[in-house]
Amino acid sequence: MxxxxxxxxxFDSGLARLRDEVVAMANVAIQNLEESMSxxxxxxxxxxxxxxxxxxxxDDLEKSVDEIGMAVMVRFNPVATxxxxxxxxxxxxxxxxxxxxxxxxxxxxxxKILKTGPIEETKMLEPLFGLAIGEVRDAVTxxxxxxxxxxxxxxxxxxELDRLHKRLGKSLIQLIEERTDGAVGLVHLMFVxxxxxxxxxxxxxxxxxxxxxxxxxxxxxxxx
Amino acid sequence: xxxxxxxxxxxxxxxxAIPVPxxxxxxxxIEIENLGFxxxxxxTETLQGISLEIPKNMVTAFIGPSGxxxxxxxxxxxxxxDLIDTAKVTRGTIKILGQDIxxxxxDAIELRKHVGMVFQKYNPFPKSIYxxxxxxxxxxxxxxxxxxxxxxxxxxxQSALWEEVKDRLADSALGLxxxxxxxxxxxxxxxxxxxxxxxxxxCSALDPIATARIEDLITExxxxxxxxxxxxxxxxxxxxxxRTAFFYLGELIEYAATDKIxxxxxxxxxxxxxxGRFG
Numbered sequence: 001m002x003x004x005x006x007x008x009x010x011f012d013s014g015l016a017r018l019r020d021e022v023v024a025m026a027n028v029a030i031q032n033l034e035e036s037m038s039x040x041x042x043x044x045x046x047x048x049x050x051x052x053x054x055x056x057x058x059d060d061l062e063k064s065v066d067e068i069g070m071a072v073m074v075r076f077n078p079v080a081t082x083x084x085x086x087x088x089x090x091x092x093x094x095x096x097x098x099x100x101x102x103x104x105x106x107x108x109x110x111x112k113i114l115k116t117g118p119i120e121e122t123k124m125l126e127p128l129f130g131l132a133i134g135e136v137r138d139a140v141t142x143x144x145x146x147x148x149x150x151x152x153x154x155x156x157x158x159x160e161l162d163r164l165h166k167r168l169g170k171s172l173i174q175l176i177e178e179r180t181d182g183a184v185g186l187v188h189l190m191f192v193x194x195x196x197x198x199x200x201x202x203x204x205x206x207x208x209x210x211x212x213x214x215x216x217x218x219x220x221x222x223x224x
Numbered sequence: 225x226x227x228x229x230x231x232x233x234x235x236x237x238x239x240x241a242i243p244v245p246x247x248x249x250x251x252x253x254i255e256i257e258n259l260g261f262x263x264x265x266x267x268t269e270t271l272q273g274i275s276l277e278i279p280k281n282m283v284t285a286f287i288g289p290s291g292x293x294x295x296x297x298x299x300x301x302x303x304x305x306d307l308i309d310t311a312k313v314t315r316g317t318i319k320i321l322g323q324d325i326x327x328x329x330x331d332a333i334e335l336r337k338h339v340g341m342v343f344q345k346y347n348p349f350p351k352s353i354y355x356x357x358x359x360x361x362x363x364x365x366x367x368x369x370x371x372x373x374x375x376x377x378x379x380x381x382q383s384a385l386w387e388e389v390k391d392r393l394a395d396s397a398l399g400l401x402x403x404x405x406x407x408x409x410x411x412x413x414x415x416x417x418x419x420x421x422x423x424x425x426x427c428s429a430l431d432p433i434a435t436a437r438i439e440d441l442i443t444e445x446x447x448x449x450x451x452x453x454x455x456x457x458x459x460x461x462x463x464x465x466x467r468t469a470f471f472y473l474g475e476l477i478e479y480a481a482t483d484k485i486x487x488x489x490x491x492x493x494x495x496x497x498x499x500g501r502f503g
Contacts, residue, residue: 004492004501011500077459079486082499216488 006082014072015082018089019144021068022096025061026140028054029096030133032103033199037129040110040192043118048107058100065093084216088209092143095202095209099136102195102202109188109195119185121175125193128168131161132196135203142207148214154207155219161200168193253420253450254278254301258316261293261300266314270296272474273316278467283442283451285465285482287458289502292471294454298422301325301452302339303332320420337364340413344425346405348397348412353389356397356408360416379415382448383407384441403434407441414449421445423453427460439464458498462486470494 006012032051039047069090072078078086113119135157142151172190176183208220254277261271271293278284286294296305300318303325305311318325325335337360348356357376366372376393380386385407389400397408406426413421423442427435442451442464455461461468462482469479470493478485478494489495496502 004496007500007502076500078499079458079462080489080495080499083487 008076011072011076011078011082014068014076015085018065018068018072018086021061021065022089022092023140023144025058025065025093025096026136026143028058028061029100029103030136030140032058032100033106033133033136036103036106036110037125037133039107040113040122041126043114045111045114048111048114051107052104055100055104058097062093062097066090081213081216084213088213092206092209095206099199099202102199105195106192109191113185113188116182116185119182119189121172121186121189124168124171125189125196128161128164128193128196131157131164132199132203135161135200136206139203139206139210142210143213146210146214148211151207151210151214152219155204158200158204161197165193165197165200250279250282252277253280253321254452255319255322256297256316257319259297259300259318260314260316261296261305261311262314263296263308263311265310266312269314270474271300274471274476275316276469276476276479278450278452280450281446281448282466283446283453283464285461285468286452286454286471287456287461287468287497288471288477289497290456291473293474294469294471295424297471298424298452298454301420301422302336302341304336304341306332337416338418339420339422340416340418341422341424342406342409342413342426344428346402346409346429348400348405348408350396350398352394353397353400353408354393357411357415359412364416375415376411379411382414382445383411384437384444385411401434403430403437406430406434406438410438410441410445414445418449420450420452423451425454425456428456435460458486470497472497 032054035047035054036051039045039051069086072086073083076082113122135154138150138157139154141147142154169190172186172193176186176190179186205220208218211217211219256277257275259271259274260269262269274293274297286298288294299305300313301320313326320335320339323330349359351359354376357379358372361372361375366375377386377390380389385404388404389395389408397405400408406429410421410426426442427438430438439460442453445451446466453461453465465482467480468482468485470477470485470489470491472493478489478491480489484490485494486498489498
């Protein structure tokens with residue numbers, strides 16, 4: 001449905017602030033995820049440290065989204081699409097905070113890998129990372145544009161990511177079994193892969209929230 | 225109205241469960257079909273082809289901007305508009321329990337015994353609390369003191385007023401607070417055991433606490449009565465009603481379970497109105 005301006009301008013301002021805060025949070029979460037992977041790939045510990053320090057920004061933004069959301073609900077009692085938008089924006093903020101936490105996980109494991117020197121197999125994670133970050137970007141774009149179709153596509157992309165993660169996990173286990181030393185680094189890579197897989201799940205959840213905002217359909221736990 | 229099979233109204237149970245919206249088992253009590261209504265001898269239609277079915281023992285809310293026809297429709301349900309010389313139903317029918325209420329053999333006074341009404345501004349008579357509640361029964365010819373006492377107590381209990389007034393039934397009704405006066409008017413309406421109670425913005429003149437008490441009362445009363453309420457308060461409609469009808473410029477735009485109207489209405493006009501985006 002097209003957006004007709006609300007009779008109360010403050011209400012529209014509140015919704016706009018909520019959206020802007022979620023988008024700001026998404027930008028930081030995406031940047032942290034990219035920095036943590038870039039730290040791992042380039043062997044740059046400083047980047048990993050920055051991601052860990054930056055996590056507080058995301059935590060503060062999450063609180064801010066919740067505060068704005070609750071204030072909008074208390075002041076304006078939104079219904080229908082407006083209500084879904086407020087509730088789902090708060091849910092999306094929660095997902096983004098978890099994505100940022102996974103960026104921190106990736107950064108911490110990367111530091112441990114880098115402690116013993118870079119390992120060749122790190123490159124194996126690149127396709128997985130590409131899919132995960134692509135999912136997050138699409139989910140956030142779908143939220144900003146109100147694009148339910150793009151949001152649904154994230155769910156499908158995540159199936160591909162899950163398959164890739166499974167294959168990668170098997171390969172890494174095989175390498176660990178074959179390796180007599182240096183297996184610890186591969187175990188850390190498995191944790192990084194696991195975090196990327198979870199990032200994909202969270203992006204999928206954001207896509208589900210977008211579908212709920214736009215069409216009031218609850219597509220969670222449905223296979224499409 | 226004597227042809228209508230009027231079941232005796234059961235005693236209040238005090239249960240506060242609101243019937244589940246869209247419950248398929250719910251029986252229809254009011255059927256409105258293609259109703260047209262005019263205040264100026266039929267020159268212009270204030271209501272244009274309204275069709276809807278109102279389920280028994282549920283609360284149905286009529287919402288819409290001022291002038292949309294919701295109060296007019298409400299007043300059609302007990303033929304209150306008959307009191308206006310220039311007003312007339314231009315087309316369609318209203319049936320209550322299958323009986324056309326505009327049929328020649330239906331007496332409007334008799335109809336109003338079965339379809340009571342509570343107004344926006346509480347309007348108790350300048351009489352005692354007891355006499356206000358007993359009024360409808362007295363004009364029906366009930367004289368037996370014990371019958372009147374029983375009916376007055378039952379109506380005051382059902383309207384959640386008994387505990388507050390049982391020791392001062394002979395006091396003037398005008399000495400009660402606004403909220404109490406409105407509950408007294410509800411007691412007066414239900415004392416004659418109507419099947420349907422129409423409420424035209426019953427809380428608009430009350431403070432939030434008195435409003436909450438009336439809303440609580442409405443949800444209890446729908447155990448025994450069918451309630452149709454006109455309200456400008458969206459939150460009130462969501463709190464008390466199982467079904468909601470949205471009207472605009474004399475037309476019924478959308479009628480559905482209240483949850484649907486306020487969560488995912490089908491029409492953009494409805495969504496814009498309930499979410500405050502009406503141009």
